[in-house]
């Protein structure tokens with residue numbers, strides 16, 4: 381009989397880890413959501429709202445049921461924390477395995493080839509001095525599912541642990557048939573950046589800690605449409621290719637990399653389809669709402685006169701046909717880097733409290749980055765309009781919730797480089813919460829890489 385593993389949460393990280401471990405271990409999965417149902421837990425925003433759309437959900441597959449499956453690695457060179465950079469470097473070995481499980485095979489080869497192609501295309505404009513990066517979207521993808529060999533229990537609540545000699549020996553939970561217990565050699569917490577701190581704090585309390593330590597450091601990508609460009613005739617082809625490149629099994633969107641003046645922050649801009657040069661926040665917010673909602677919600681949101689705005693129709697056409705509309709006008713979509721700071725998640729009963737902020741210092745830095753982008757684009761533009769100064773009203777969450785568990789060598793860090801909870805021999809944490817820095821990169825591929833790396837570590841580790 382293999383090691384007994386309990387995985388908490390069956391989202392992106394939890395599903396991949398279960399599916400990796402189940403071939404050699406006895407895996408029990410405890411998931412808060414009901415089987416075959418997607419639910420959105422109540423969230424109170426203490427300051428800035430993430431945005432109008434739901435940015436996470438509970439269910440088998442977790443947030444992969446509502447995501448876009450765009451895959452891009454975090455470039456370790458953009459990361460300041462030495463410890464996290466080392467972890468990312470090491471997790472690079474698992475890129476193809478993670479991407480394959482996320483519906484895109486031979487990822488590294490495709491990514492390197494398309495990055496080189498698009499660097500050449502972008503380089504021929506002479507404009508993009510900080511380089512470019514590529515975000516790959518497989519055309520066929522679905523929510524993740526857990527292998528049937530995993531003992532999966534859904535609709536669980538009130539998780540707790542029994543500890544003995546520095547280890548968690550038993551996990552206690554409530555399910556439809558009442559209070560249950562499961563003996564374990566190892567626990568992996570994968571409840572997402574907004575769910576994991578609750579469980580980690582519970583485990584720390586079981587080990588005698590009197591203060592809630594997990595939850596601070598919440599970071600996201602403040603994201604928004606900030607302007608429009610009408611490209612000069614001689615640069616139209618390059619910009620169109622950067623906006624969207626159909627590569628058969630996947631499409632590629634090219635990001636313009638933008639380093640802040642201090643060099644500490646790396647942000648990016650994408651070109652998106654548009655028709656008019658109007659720079660209207662209400663249309664941008666509607667576009668984001670429509671783009672990020674799913675199924676019934678999307679149909680409900682479609683009932684608006686804004687659906688017929690030419691810029692919205694252009695985005696819909698491009699999305700449905702994976703094709704760029706002919707023309708020279710493009711939206712500019714920015715993703716700004718945010719570092720771990722005092723933003724945090726905490727809990728009151730079943731409610732999740734999110735205290736997310738964009739600080740004045742961040743806004744100043746973002747405006748300087750926008751000015752840099754403006755100066756880059758001016759020589760290749762016939763017309764250019766960018767909202768400078770921008771305010772936080774123009775920005776909302778890219779749903780890349782991260783950073784709520786600290787990793788590193790400092791005394792305030794909760795997990796080590798193997799993602800093990802320092803206070804406990806046999807508890808690991810893996811999901812968006814352990815991402816310490818993410819430049820402009822979507823987090824899904826990194827979560828997958830870290831999940832595969834952790835599964836490998838657990839299989840090799842002596843858990844006795």
Ligand SMILES: Cc1cc2nc3c(=O)[nH]c(=O)nc-3n(C[C@H](O)[C@H](O)[C@H](O)COP(=O)(O)OP(=O)(O)OC[C@H]3O[C@@H](n4cnc5c(N)ncnc54)[C@H](O)[C@@H]3O)c2cc1C
Nearest residue numbers: 389391392393412438442443448450571575811812822824
């Ligand atoms: C609309 C949208 C589009 C996105 N597009 C992209 C994209 O294109 N590319 C990209 O890289 N990223 C994208 N993301 C972000 C992406 O979803 C996340 O990076 C990723 O899914 C997070 O994975 P996770 O494992 O950290 O958490 P989740 O997938 O959210 O999983 C957490 C799981 O834990 C469970 N859980 C929570 N609390 C408990 C508890 N107490 N007990 C038991 N179980 C619990 C939840 O039910 C859930 O199943 C997008 C997000 C959204 C919302």
